[in-house]
Amino acid sequence: MTSEQIRDVVLRVLGSIAPEAAMDSLNPKVSLRDQLDIDSVDFLNFVIGLHKELRVDIPDTDVPKLATLESCVAYLLSKSEGQGGKK
Amino acid sequence: MAEFRMPSLGADMEAGTLVEWRIHPGDAVKRGAIVAVVDTEKATIEIEIFENGVVEAIHVREGEKVPVGTVLATIRTDGEAPRSPAPAAPAVEVPARVSPLARKRAEELGIDLATVTGSGERGAITRDDVERSVARVTRPAQPEKPSEDRQAGLRRVIAAAMGRSKREIPHYYLGIDIDMSRAMAWLAAENSKRSVTDRLLYSVLLLRAVALAVHEVPEMNGFWVDGAFQPSAAVHVGLAISLRQGGLVAPAIHDIDKKRLDELMREMLDLVKRARAGVLRSSEFSDPTITVTNLGEQGVQTVFGVIYPPQVALVGFGKVAERPWAAGGMIGARPVISASLSADHRVSDGHRGGRFLAAIDRLLQEPEKL
Numbered sequence: 001m002t003s004e005q006i007r008d009v010v011l012r013v014l015g016s017i018a019p020e021a022a023m024d025s026l027n028p029k030v031s032l033r034d035q036l037d038i039d040s041v042d043f044l045n046f047v048i049g050l051h052k053e054l055r056v057d058i059p060d061t062d063v064p065k066l067a068t069l070e071s072c073v074a075y076l077l078s079k080s081e082g083q084g085g086k087k
Numbered sequence: 088m089a090e091f092r093m094p095s096l097g098a099d100m101e102a103g104t105l106v107e108w109r110i111h112p113g114d115a116v117k118r119g120a121i122v123a124v125v126d127t128e129k130a131t132i133e134i135e136i137f138e139n140g141v142v143e144a145i146h147v148r149e150g151e152k153v154p155v156g157t158v159l160a161t162i163r164t165d166g167e168a169p170r171s172p173a174p175a176a177p178a179v180e181v182p183a184r185v186s187p188l189a190r191k192r193a194e195e196l197g198i199d200l201a202t203v204t205g206s207g208e209r210g211a212i213t214r215d216d217v218e219r220s221v222a223r224v225t226r227p228a229q230p231e232k233p234s235e236d237r238q239a240g241l242r243r244v245i246a247a248a249m250g251r252s253k254r255e256i257p258h259y260y261l262g263i264d265i266d267m268s269r270a271m272a273w274l275a276a277e278n279s280k281r282s283v284t285d286r287l288l289y290s291v292l293l294l295r296a297v298a299l300a301v302h303e304v305p306e307m308n309g310f311w312v313d314g315a316f317q318p319s320a321a322v323h324v325g326l327a328i329s330l331r332q333g334g335l336v337a338p339a340i341h342d343i344d345k346k347r348l349d350e351l352m353r354e355m356l357d358l359v360k361r362a363r364a365g366v367l368r369s370s371e372f373s374d375p376t377i378t379v380t381n382l383g384e385q386g387v388q389t390v391f392g393v394i395y396p397p398q399v400a401l402v403g404f405g406k407v408a409e410r411p412w413a414a415g416g417m418i419g420a421r422p423v424i425s426a427s428l429s430a431d432h433r434v435s436d437g438h439r440g441g442r443f444l445a446a447i448d449r450l451l452q453e454p455e456k457l
Contacts, residue, residue, distance in 0.1 A: 017360075018331065019364070020331060020332065021331075037331050038331075039329075039359075039384050040288050040290070040384060041288065041290070041355065041356060041359040041360075042359070042360075042363070044286060044288060044356065045356055045359075045360055047283055047286075048283050048284050048356075051282075051283040051284065052284075057282065057283065058283050059279070060275070060278040060279060060281075060286060061279070
Protein backbone atom coordinates (compact mmCIF):
# COMPACT_ATOMS: atom_id res chain seq x y z
CA MET A 1 0.00 0.00 0.00
CA THR A 2 1.08 3.59 -0.55
CA SER A 3 1.35 6.11 2.25
CA GLU A 4 -1.67 7.92 0.77
CA GLN A 5 -3.76 4.78 0.92
CA ILE A 6 -2.69 4.12 4.49
CA ARG A 7 -3.42 7.73 5.44
CA ASP A 8 -6.93 7.34 4.03
CA VAL A 9 -7.49 4.21 6.12
CA VAL A 10 -6.16 5.92 9.25
CA LEU A 11 -8.48 8.88 8.75
CA ARG A 12 -11.44 6.61 8.05
CA VAL A 13 -10.87 4.61 11.24
CA LEU A 14 -10.38 7.80 13.22
CA GLY A 15 -13.60 9.12 11.71
CA SER A 16 -15.48 6.15 13.08
CA ILE A 17 -14.06 6.82 16.56
CA ALA A 18 -14.56 10.59 16.55
CA PRO A 19 -17.18 11.29 13.88
CA GLU A 20 -17.65 14.89 14.96
CA ALA A 21 -13.99 15.80 14.40
CA ALA A 22 -12.74 17.70 11.34
CA MET A 23 -10.12 15.34 9.95
CA ASP A 24 -9.07 17.83 7.26
CA SER A 25 -7.60 20.14 9.82
CA LEU A 26 -5.52 17.57 11.71
CA ASN A 27 -1.93 18.63 12.25
CA PRO A 28 0.08 15.56 11.21
CA LYS A 29 2.80 16.25 13.76
CA VAL A 30 0.61 16.75 16.82
CA SER A 31 -0.73 14.01 19.10
CA LEU A 32 -3.98 12.53 17.79
CA ARG A 33 -5.25 12.06 21.32
CA ASP A 34 -4.74 15.72 22.12
CA GLN A 35 -6.24 16.98 18.88
CA LEU A 36 -9.28 14.71 18.90
CA ASP A 37 -9.82 14.52 22.66
CA ILE A 38 -9.79 10.74 22.60
CA ASP A 39 -8.99 8.61 25.62
CA SER A 40 -7.30 5.22 26.06
CA VAL A 41 -10.51 3.31 25.27
CA ASP A 42 -11.04 5.27 22.04
CA PHE A 43 -7.38 4.82 21.18
CA LEU A 44 -7.54 1.07 21.68
CA ASN A 45 -10.64 0.99 19.47
CA PHE A 46 -8.57 2.94 16.92
CA VAL A 47 -5.69 0.44 17.10
CA ILE A 48 -8.13 -2.48 16.77
CA GLY A 49 -9.71 -0.73 13.77
CA LEU A 50 -6.31 -0.35 12.08
CA HIS A 51 -5.50 -3.97 12.81
CA LYS A 52 -8.74 -5.13 11.22
CA GLU A 53 -8.55 -2.83 8.19
CA LEU A 54 -4.89 -3.34 7.37
CA ARG A 55 -4.41 -6.83 8.81
CA VAL A 56 -1.24 -5.82 10.58
CA ASP A 57 -0.21 -6.92 14.01
CA ILE A 58 0.49 -3.97 16.30
CA PRO A 59 2.33 -5.05 19.46
CA ASP A 60 1.47 -3.18 22.64
CA THR A 61 5.02 -1.80 22.79
CA ASP A 62 4.56 -0.22 19.34
CA VAL A 63 1.37 1.67 20.20
CA PRO A 64 3.28 4.91 21.06
CA LYS A 65 4.41 4.95 17.41
CA LEU A 66 0.82 5.66 16.41
CA ALA A 67 0.71 8.88 18.40
CA THR A 68 0.57 11.36 15.50
CA LEU A 69 -0.88 11.06 12.02
CA GLU A 70 2.59 11.31 10.52
CA SER A 71 4.20 8.71 12.79
CA CYS A 72 1.17 6.45 12.46
CA VAL A 73 1.32 6.42 8.65
CA ALA A 74 5.10 5.89 8.72
CA TYR A 75 4.78 2.98 11.15
CA LEU A 76 1.98 1.29 9.25
CA LEU A 77 3.83 1.79 5.95
CA SER A 78 6.88 0.04 7.41
CA LYS A 79 4.69 -2.80 8.66
CA SER A 80 2.99 -3.05 5.29
CA GLU A 81 6.35 -3.21 3.51
CA GLY A 82 7.56 -5.72 6.08
CA GLN A 83 4.71 -7.98 5.08
CA GLY A 84 5.75 -7.75 1.43
CA GLY A 85 2.99 -5.31 0.63
CA LYS A 86 0.28 -7.87 1.12
CA LYS A 87 -3.02 -6.55 2.37
CA MET B 88 -51.35 -9.56 27.91
CA ALA B 89 -48.25 -7.62 28.93
CA GLU B 90 -47.91 -3.89 28.51
CA PHE B 91 -44.64 -2.52 27.21
CA ARG B 92 -44.31 0.98 28.64
CA MET B 93 -42.05 3.98 28.19
CA PRO B 94 -39.35 3.17 30.74
CA SER B 95 -37.80 5.56 33.21
CA LEU B 96 -34.15 5.79 32.30
CA GLY B 97 -33.04 7.81 35.28
CA ALA B 98 -34.54 9.55 38.25
CA ASP B 99 -35.01 12.77 36.30
CA MET B 100 -36.57 11.47 33.11
CA GLU B 101 -40.20 12.52 32.63
CA ALA B 102 -40.82 11.73 28.95
CA GLY B 103 -39.18 10.28 25.87
CA THR B 104 -39.65 10.43 22.11
CA LEU B 105 -40.28 7.12 20.38
CA VAL B 106 -37.78 7.43 17.53
CA GLU B 107 -37.98 4.01 15.94
CA TRP B 108 -39.87 0.74 16.25
CA ARG B 109 -37.89 -2.41 15.54
CA ILE B 110 -40.94 -4.61 15.85
CA HIS B 111 -44.21 -4.89 14.04
CA PRO B 112 -47.53 -6.42 15.13
CA GLY B 113 -47.26 -10.18 14.83
CA ASP B 114 -43.47 -10.27 15.44
CA ALA B 115 -42.16 -12.71 18.02
CA VAL B 116 -40.03 -11.06 20.71
CA LYS B 117 -37.66 -12.50 23.27
CA ARG B 118 -36.67 -11.17 26.65
CA GLY B 119 -33.68 -8.86 26.27
CA ALA B 120 -34.33 -8.05 22.60
CA ILE B 121 -34.10 -4.42 21.52
CA VAL B 122 -37.54 -3.47 20.27
CA ALA B 123 -37.52 0.33 20.09
CA VAL B 124 -35.29 3.38 20.10
CA VAL B 125 -36.17 6.28 22.39
CA ASP B 126 -34.68 9.76 22.42
CA THR B 127 -34.22 11.38 25.81
CA GLU B 128 -32.47 14.56 26.81
CA LYS B 129 -29.39 12.48 27.54
CA ALA B 130 -29.03 10.20 24.55
CA THR B 131 -30.67 8.02 21.97
CA ILE B 132 -31.40 4.80 23.84
CA GLU B 133 -32.20 1.32 22.61
CA ILE B 134 -35.05 -0.12 24.64
CA GLU B 135 -35.08 -3.78 25.60
CA ILE B 136 -38.16 -5.83 26.32
CA PHE B 137 -38.48 -8.11 29.33
CA GLU B 138 -41.15 -10.53 28.10
CA ASN B 139 -41.22 -13.41 25.69
CA GLY B 140 -44.20 -13.31 23.36
CA VAL B 141 -45.77 -11.87 20.24
CA VAL B 142 -46.44 -8.21 19.52
CA GLU B 143 -50.19 -7.76 19.67
CA ALA B 144 -50.41 -4.04 18.95
CA ILE B 145 -48.34 -0.88 18.82
CA HIS B 146 -49.92 2.20 20.39
CA VAL B 147 -47.44 5.03 19.87
CA ARG B 148 -46.24 6.32 16.53
CA GLU B 149 -42.61 7.01 15.69
CA GLY B 150 -41.86 10.65 16.45
CA GLU B 151 -44.34 10.90 19.35
CA LYS B 152 -43.13 12.20 22.71
CA VAL B 153 -44.90 10.48 25.59
CA PRO B 154 -44.58 10.50 29.39
CA VAL B 155 -42.74 7.76 31.29
CA GLY B 156 -45.15 4.88 31.92
CA THR B 157 -47.17 5.32 28.72
CA VAL B 158 -48.13 1.99 27.14
CA LEU B 159 -46.12 1.77 23.92
CA ALA B 160 -47.18 -1.71 22.84
CA THR B 161 -49.01 -4.75 24.10
CA ILE B 162 -47.37 -8.15 24.04
CA ARG B 163 -49.16 -11.48 23.99
CA THR B 164 -46.97 -13.45 26.34
CA ASP B 165 -46.03 -17.06 25.69
CA GLY B 166 -49.00 -19.35 26.14
CA GLU B 167 -51.67 -16.67 25.74
CA ALA B 168 -54.24 -17.01 22.97
CA PRO B 169 -54.43 -14.21 20.39
CA ARG B 170 -56.90 -11.48 21.30
CA SER B 171 -59.95 -11.46 19.09
CA PRO B 172 -61.62 -10.14 17.14
CA ALA B 173 -59.53 -6.95 17.40
CA PRO B 174 -57.24 -5.34 19.93
CA ALA B 175 -59.05 -3.00 22.29
CA ALA B 176 -56.45 -0.27 22.10
CA PRO B 177 -56.05 1.62 18.84
CA ALA B 178 -53.05 0.35 16.97
CA VAL B 179 -50.94 2.60 14.80
CA GLU B 180 -49.33 1.97 11.46
CA VAL B 181 -45.59 1.39 11.65
CA PRO B 182 -43.82 3.44 9.03
CA ALA B 183 -40.67 2.51 7.16
CA ARG B 184 -37.68 1.50 9.26
CA VAL B 185 -35.28 4.36 9.89
CA SER B 186 -31.98 4.16 11.73
CA PRO B 187 -31.60 6.58 14.66
CA LEU B 188 -28.61 8.23 12.98
CA ALA B 189 -30.62 8.71 9.79
CA ARG B 190 -33.50 10.25 11.71
CA LYS B 191 -31.17 12.59 13.56
CA ARG B 192 -29.42 13.60 10.34
CA ALA B 193 -32.75 14.17 8.59
CA GLU B 194 -33.84 16.45 11.43
CA GLU B 195 -30.59 18.39 11.21
CA LEU B 196 -30.96 18.82 7.47
CA GLY B 197 -34.70 19.39 7.46
CA ILE B 198 -35.37 16.39 5.24
CA ASP B 199 -38.80 14.75 5.15
CA LEU B 200 -38.10 11.03 5.58
CA ALA B 201 -41.14 10.21 3.48
CA THR B 202 -39.16 11.48 0.48
CA VAL B 203 -36.16 9.21 1.15
CA THR B 204 -35.76 5.73 -0.32
CA GLY B 205 -34.15 3.23 2.03
CA SER B 206 -31.28 1.01 0.93
CA GLY B 207 -30.66 -0.76 4.22
CA GLU B 208 -31.87 -4.08 5.51
CA ARG B 209 -35.57 -4.63 4.71
CA GLY B 210 -35.72 -1.17 3.15
CA ALA B 211 -34.44 0.66 6.21
CA ILE B 212 -33.44 4.28 5.65
CA THR B 213 -29.80 4.84 6.57
CA ARG B 214 -27.85 7.99 7.23
CA ASP B 215 -26.23 7.64 3.77
CA ASP B 216 -29.70 7.53 2.19
CA VAL B 217 -30.58 10.81 3.90
CA GLU B 218 -27.36 12.45 2.78
CA ARG B 219 -27.82 11.22 -0.78
CA SER B 220 -31.29 12.73 -0.80
CA VAL B 221 -29.77 16.06 0.20
CA ALA B 222 -27.42 15.89 -2.75
CA ARG B 223 -30.36 15.15 -5.06
CA VAL B 224 -32.15 18.35 -4.15
CA THR B 225 -28.80 20.23 -4.38
CA ARG B 226 -29.29 21.69 -1.01
CA PRO B 227 -25.97 22.56 0.63
CA ALA B 228 -25.36 20.29 3.58
CA GLN B 229 -24.94 22.03 6.88
CA PRO B 230 -21.84 21.27 8.91
CA GLU B 231 -22.40 18.46 11.35
CA LYS B 232 -22.51 19.75 14.91
CA PRO B 233 -23.93 18.49 18.14
CA SER B 234 -27.51 19.51 18.59
CA GLU B 235 -27.75 22.51 20.89
CA ASP B 236 -31.03 21.13 22.19
CA ARG B 237 -29.35 17.85 23.10
CA GLN B 238 -26.51 19.69 24.82
CA ALA B 239 -28.89 21.91 26.75
CA GLY B 240 -31.01 18.89 27.66
CA LEU B 241 -27.99 16.93 28.84
CA ARG B 242 -26.87 19.83 31.03
CA ARG B 243 -30.38 20.08 32.48
CA VAL B 244 -30.39 16.37 33.36
CA ILE B 245 -26.93 16.56 34.94
CA ALA B 246 -27.89 19.71 36.82
CA ALA B 247 -31.05 18.07 38.19
CA ALA B 248 -29.29 14.86 39.27
CA MET B 249 -26.25 16.54 40.77
CA GLY B 250 -28.35 19.26 42.43
CA ARG B 251 -30.53 16.60 44.02
CA SER B 252 -27.44 14.66 45.09
CA LYS B 253 -25.88 17.64 46.82
CA ARG B 254 -29.18 18.64 48.44
CA GLU B 255 -30.21 15.21 49.67
CA ILE B 256 -27.13 13.04 50.13
CA PRO B 257 -24.84 13.68 53.10
CA HIS B 258 -21.60 12.80 51.35
CA TYR B 259 -18.43 11.79 53.09
CA TYR B 260 -15.13 11.42 51.27
CA LEU B 261 -12.15 9.13 51.79
CA GLY B 262 -8.94 8.72 49.81
CA ILE B 263 -6.15 6.20 49.50
CA ASP B 264 -2.98 5.89 47.42
CA ILE B 265 -2.54 2.50 45.79
CA ASP B 266 0.76 1.06 44.61
CA MET B 267 0.07 -0.10 41.04
CA SER B 268 3.49 -1.76 40.45
CA ARG B 269 2.16 -5.30 40.42
CA ALA B 270 -0.96 -4.45 38.45
CA MET B 271 0.93 -2.53 35.75
CA ALA B 272 3.69 -5.15 35.48
CA TRP B 273 1.13 -7.95 35.20
CA LEU B 274 -0.77 -5.95 32.58
CA ALA B 275 2.34 -5.28 30.48
CA ALA B 276 3.33 -8.97 30.59
CA GLU B 277 -0.21 -10.03 29.75
CA ASN B 278 -0.58 -7.58 26.86
CA SER B 279 2.75 -8.65 25.37
CA LYS B 280 1.17 -12.09 24.84
CA ARG B 281 -2.13 -10.85 23.49
CA SER B 282 -3.22 -9.76 20.06
CA VAL B 283 -4.54 -6.23 19.57
CA THR B 284 -8.14 -7.33 19.81
CA ASP B 285 -7.64 -9.01 23.20
CA ARG B 286 -5.59 -6.30 24.85
CA LEU B 287 -6.48 -5.08 28.34
CA LEU B 288 -6.45 -1.56 29.76
CA TYR B 289 -5.69 -0.93 33.41
CA SER B 290 -9.11 0.64 33.87
CA VAL B 291 -10.69 -2.80 33.52
CA LEU B 292 -8.64 -3.97 36.54
CA LEU B 293 -10.00 -1.03 38.52
CA LEU B 294 -13.59 -1.86 37.60
CA ARG B 295 -13.18 -5.48 38.55
CA ALA B 296 -11.50 -4.61 41.87
CA VAL B 297 -14.35 -2.26 42.78
CA ALA B 298 -16.97 -4.88 41.90
CA LEU B 299 -15.27 -7.56 44.01
CA ALA B 300 -14.71 -5.18 46.93
CA VAL B 301 -18.47 -4.59 46.99
CA HIS B 302 -18.91 -8.19 48.17
CA GLU B 303 -16.94 -7.33 51.28
CA VAL B 304 -18.74 -4.04 51.96
CA PRO B 305 -22.23 -4.37 50.45
CA GLU B 306 -23.38 -1.02 51.90
CA MET B 307 -21.71 0.61 48.90
CA ASN B 308 -23.89 -1.15 46.37
CA GLY B 309 -27.56 -0.32 46.01
CA PHE B 310 -30.07 2.51 46.30
CA TRP B 311 -31.51 4.90 48.84
CA VAL B 312 -35.25 4.75 48.22
CA ASP B 313 -38.14 6.00 50.38
CA GLY B 314 -35.96 6.69 53.34
CA ALA B 315 -34.19 3.34 53.44
CA PHE B 316 -31.22 1.59 51.88
CA GLN B 317 -32.03 -1.16 49.41
CA PRO B 318 -28.91 -3.24 48.82
CA SER B 319 -28.44 -4.79 45.41
CA ALA B 320 -27.40 -8.40 45.06
CA ALA B 321 -26.20 -7.70 41.53
CA VAL B 322 -23.16 -5.52 40.91
CA HIS B 323 -23.81 -3.26 37.93
CA VAL B 324 -21.07 -0.67 37.79
CA GLY B 325 -21.95 2.64 36.14
CA LEU B 326 -18.96 3.82 34.15
CA ALA B 327 -18.72 7.61 33.90
CA ILE B 328 -18.01 8.38 30.23
CA SER B 329 -17.30 11.92 29.10
CA LEU B 330 -18.85 12.96 25.81
CA ARG B 331 -16.65 14.94 23.47
CA GLN B 332 -19.37 17.50 22.82
CA GLY B 333 -19.58 18.06 26.58
CA GLY B 334 -21.41 16.39 29.41
CA LEU B 335 -21.22 12.81 30.55
CA VAL B 336 -23.23 9.64 30.93
CA ALA B 337 -22.70 6.74 33.34
CA PRO B 338 -24.24 3.59 31.83
CA ALA B 339 -23.87 0.23 33.55
CA ILE B 340 -21.72 -2.73 32.76
CA HIS B 341 -23.76 -5.54 34.22
CA ASP B 342 -22.61 -8.20 36.67
CA ILE B 343 -18.98 -7.17 36.65
CA ASP B 344 -18.27 -9.35 39.67
CA LYS B 345 -19.16 -12.42 37.61
CA LYS B 346 -17.26 -11.60 34.43
CA ARG B 347 -13.76 -12.47 33.32
CA LEU B 348 -11.44 -9.62 32.40
CA ASP B 349 -11.61 -10.45 28.67
CA GLU B 350 -15.37 -10.25 28.60
CA LEU B 351 -15.37 -7.13 30.69
CA MET B 352 -12.84 -5.48 28.40
CA ARG B 353 -14.90 -6.22 25.30
CA GLU B 354 -18.01 -4.85 26.96
CA MET B 355 -16.22 -1.70 28.09
CA LEU B 356 -14.85 -0.98 24.60
CA ASP B 357 -18.30 -1.47 23.12
CA LEU B 358 -20.05 0.58 25.80
CA VAL B 359 -17.73 3.58 25.45
CA LYS B 360 -18.05 3.51 21.68
CA ARG B 361 -21.83 3.36 21.82
CA ALA B 362 -22.08 5.98 24.56
CA ARG B 363 -20.10 8.43 22.44
CA ALA B 364 -22.17 7.57 19.38
CA GLY B 365 -25.28 8.27 21.46
CA VAL B 366 -26.69 4.75 21.28
CA LEU B 367 -27.17 3.10 24.65
CA ARG B 368 -29.64 0.51 25.95
CA SER B 369 -32.35 1.14 28.49
CA SER B 370 -31.01 -1.33 31.05
CA GLU B 371 -27.60 0.31 30.87
CA PHE B 372 -29.18 3.59 31.96
CA SER B 373 -31.48 2.31 34.65
CA ASP B 374 -29.38 -0.39 36.32
CA PRO B 375 -26.15 1.03 37.81
CA THR B 376 -25.77 0.15 41.48
CA ILE B 377 -22.49 2.04 42.05
CA THR B 378 -20.49 4.40 39.82
CA VAL B 379 -16.80 4.49 38.91
CA THR B 380 -15.17 7.53 37.37
CA ASN B 381 -11.61 7.59 36.13
CA LEU B 382 -10.21 11.04 35.41
CA GLY B 383 -6.57 10.04 35.38
CA GLU B 384 -6.17 10.62 31.67
CA GLN B 385 -6.97 14.27 32.22
CA GLY B 386 -4.04 14.45 34.63
CA VAL B 387 -6.30 14.58 37.69
CA GLN B 388 -4.63 13.31 40.85
CA THR B 389 -7.68 12.98 43.10
CA VAL B 390 -11.41 12.85 42.37
CA PHE B 391 -13.99 14.27 44.77
CA GLY B 392 -17.04 12.70 43.18
CA VAL B 393 -20.74 13.47 43.43
CA ILE B 394 -22.94 10.40 43.99
CA TYR B 395 -25.54 9.73 41.30
CA PRO B 396 -28.85 9.31 43.15
CA PRO B 397 -30.40 7.00 44.15
CA GLN B 398 -27.03 5.22 44.30
CA VAL B 399 -25.08 5.52 47.52
CA ALA B 400 -21.42 5.45 46.48
CA LEU B 401 -19.00 6.55 43.79
CA VAL B 402 -15.37 5.54 43.40
CA GLY B 403 -13.02 7.95 41.67
CA PHE B 404 -9.57 7.23 40.28
CA GLY B 405 -6.85 9.69 39.36
CA LYS B 406 -3.76 9.39 37.22
CA VAL B 407 -1.33 6.50 37.49
CA ALA B 408 1.91 8.39 38.05
CA GLU B 409 5.35 7.57 39.33
CA ARG B 410 5.69 8.81 42.87
CA PRO B 411 8.10 8.26 45.73
CA TRP B 412 6.96 5.24 47.72
CA ALA B 413 8.41 3.96 50.97
CA ALA B 414 8.40 0.19 51.55
CA GLY B 415 10.62 -2.05 53.63
CA GLY B 416 12.62 0.93 54.85
CA MET B 417 13.49 2.00 51.31
CA ILE B 418 12.18 4.80 49.15
CA GLY B 419 11.71 4.14 45.47
CA ALA B 420 9.63 5.36 42.53
CA ARG B 421 6.48 3.37 41.87
CA PRO B 422 3.38 3.83 39.74
CA VAL B 423 0.72 5.04 42.16
CA ILE B 424 -2.96 5.83 41.72
CA SER B 425 -5.17 7.82 44.08
CA ALA B 426 -8.54 6.21 44.70
CA SER B 427 -11.31 8.13 46.39
CA LEU B 428 -14.68 7.13 47.76
CA SER B 429 -17.71 9.40 47.92
CA ALA B 430 -20.32 7.62 50.00
CA ASP B 431 -23.73 8.30 51.51
CA HIS B 432 -23.52 8.80 55.28
CA ARG B 433 -27.14 7.68 55.68
CA VAL B 434 -26.01 4.21 54.65
CA SER B 435 -22.40 3.80 55.74
CA ASP B 436 -19.70 5.38 57.86
CA GLY B 437 -16.06 6.17 57.34
CA HIS B 438 -14.97 2.94 58.97
CA ARG B 439 -16.82 0.83 56.40
CA GLY B 440 -15.75 3.16 53.62
CA GLY B 441 -12.15 2.67 54.68
CA ARG B 442 -12.60 -1.10 54.60
CA PHE B 443 -13.98 -0.78 51.09
CA LEU B 444 -11.00 1.22 49.79
CA ALA B 445 -8.59 -1.15 51.56
CA ALA B 446 -10.29 -4.08 49.81
CA ILE B 447 -9.83 -2.39 46.41
CA ASP B 448 -6.16 -1.85 47.24
CA ARG B 449 -5.67 -5.46 48.32
CA LEU B 450 -7.40 -6.83 45.21
CA LEU B 451 -5.19 -4.73 42.94
CA GLN B 452 -2.09 -6.25 44.55
CA GLU B 453 -3.10 -9.63 43.08
CA PRO B 454 -4.04 -8.73 39.51
CA GLU B 455 -3.73 -12.31 38.32
CA LYS B 456 -6.72 -13.19 40.50
CA LEU B 457 -8.98 -10.45 39.16
